[in-house]
Amino acid sequence: MKLVSLFITLVLATLLCQCVTPINPDVRTLAPTLVVDGLVTDQPGRSRVTLSLTADYTSTSLNYLVEKATVFVTDNTNQRTTFGEISPGYYQPDASWRGNSGQTYTLHIRLSDGREYQSKSERLKPVAPIDSIYVDYSQQLKLGTDSFDKGFDVSLDLKDPANPDDCYRWSWVHYEPLVYCGLIKILECPTCNTYTTYGLTCCNRCWDVIRYQNLINITSDNAINGNRISRRPILRAPFNSYQPYYVEIEQQSLTKEAFTYLSSLKDMVQNTGGIFDAAPALLVGNISSVSKSDELVLGYFGASAMIIRPLYIDRSKAPGTPDIILAPPPQPPPTSCAECVETPGRTQKAPKWWVF
Template identity: 40%
Template sequence: MRLRYFIYAQLLLVLALVISCVTEFQPGSVSIPTSLIVEGQITDQPGPYSVKLTKTADYSYKSLNLLETGATVTISDNLGNQEVLKEQSPGGVYVTSANGIQGVAGRSYKLTIKTKAGKQYESDAEVLQAAPPILKLYYEYTVETGGLNFAKNQGWNVYLDTKDPEVLGNYYKWDWQNYEFTAVCSQRELPNGTLTGLGCCSNCWNITRCYNCISLSSDANINGQAISRQLIMRVPYKSTSKYYLEVQQQAISKGAYQFWKSVKGLVSNTGGLFDAAPSSVQGNLHCVNDPATLVYGYFGATGVSEQYINVDRSGGQGTPDADPIPIVPQPSACVVCENSLYRTPNKPRWWQF
């Protein structure tokens, strides 16, 4: 999802720059080639794994249905193992079975796609490398200067320590996700400004991620040495309760590192004349039966090391900068806690509360 938004944003910036440098005119429509966008990976952790297929479209596109549905999506390795992924409803997301194919360090993996229009796509094969373990995960309380809201200035920086292997050519990407228990699965704002909502039919956790935070590193200058105080994220002072955080250290390929480095450059673009163009992040996929067809995204084979931490926020000063709490009428109907990127009924792996 975030990759598609990055591409659209950069195309719009380029368009704005071009229009601002020529005599103003009113075009009937602006067209860009329809291209496939692929997001997915296989890891050495248990699945299921998912691959999301979407499409670019004209700026004047009205439907907003950008999902690539009805495709045949297959993950295979160099030993002949393979699995055809099952498309989820409402479509565009293809998932392996819970007991299906699993990544193994040392094997190479690739993705093949056949769309219902007959186009065939394939990723370059990638060798999966095991990730070194996370040696330490810790946090420090800090107060930033400036700003009118003292609660917003407070936070806990989460850091990671690890050890790079002796072999040169290791590349890293760090991701995180926060789980927070919620009793409200639907909410809306009333005309008077108050929030009302409906409870969850089962236990439910909201999931928070940072979709435009791209944290990368390589061992080009520190081969075989310790990686210390790698900043993962900053925990906000929105409550005095503990903040449950899962951190993922990924061992990625050189190609994946270069791809995400390019994406990170696009995210930080200011729209200047010398900013990189979106086409510079096409990734490791190509169209087999039409080499001129563009395809964006990356399919990676990734080694993963994970660890969790509970950040104690009871030492924050003053009143937290808390979000409004919806009022749930009693008794009330309940809403199903659907499993998605943003919410899950499944208890987090290390949840202790």
């Protein structure tokens, strides 16, 4: 009986293997598409344009940054402002330049291969001021663990003007002071090929610039025109140190067109892909090719007034202990330091309201 059972098992296994047909999907590829993320504001140092090209569907990389492009904006008085490339794919005007409320702005792009693109004009609308900012500590048990999610929830109030079609967006920029600007590996045991990683202290003062990521925090006054917006959530600051947490909160105005675009983008981002979800549509912004009317261009160029409010969060008075982030030990003597290299994500320039 054991031999019969074994024979039947082998036959079934053979049949199952023969029933498996290799699937070679027909993977379609799309031509690289220009992606534009641009903004003009009335605050110096806050206007920028980022250019990239979509990667092939089968590529594991992110979008390719577009370098050596000519980027400038024009306003309704025909004034032209050049946006220089400060790092690959990232373009900014002179640090002192800013837009003016009430004017309209148009983005112009010329790639290194000669292709040209232009946005529709966007009006820079004024924005209401921020009234109050709240900071509340909270901690919650992480699902399936014995550890807590500890942090500080930041929210704000404002009074919406009694004008129709006021739309808002909130973002933030956190500046994290650095101790180490680089890492070095030192061979401690040549015979066993063992290395130790040490931190290289910064040669001068340096901050990591951490901007909001994948956050589309927007609203309109369609339902509350002329009333207050209360306790609008902005961010959650981590409790990973007793040091003060410095953040600059940005409140922006949006045109109706920009709000509609961002609302659609937010719906696409939040679409979880369930069986009853609508298939995502191709989201086209306000930028088009000058020479090829049928060329697809993704992204949006906007203009916005901006209110900036600096905030220091005193984390020393929070209950409990912070989630300490372990850092590498400093390099033993003789030591060297690492330069703070200026990039969109790192700066030697002290934040405007820095007091320490």
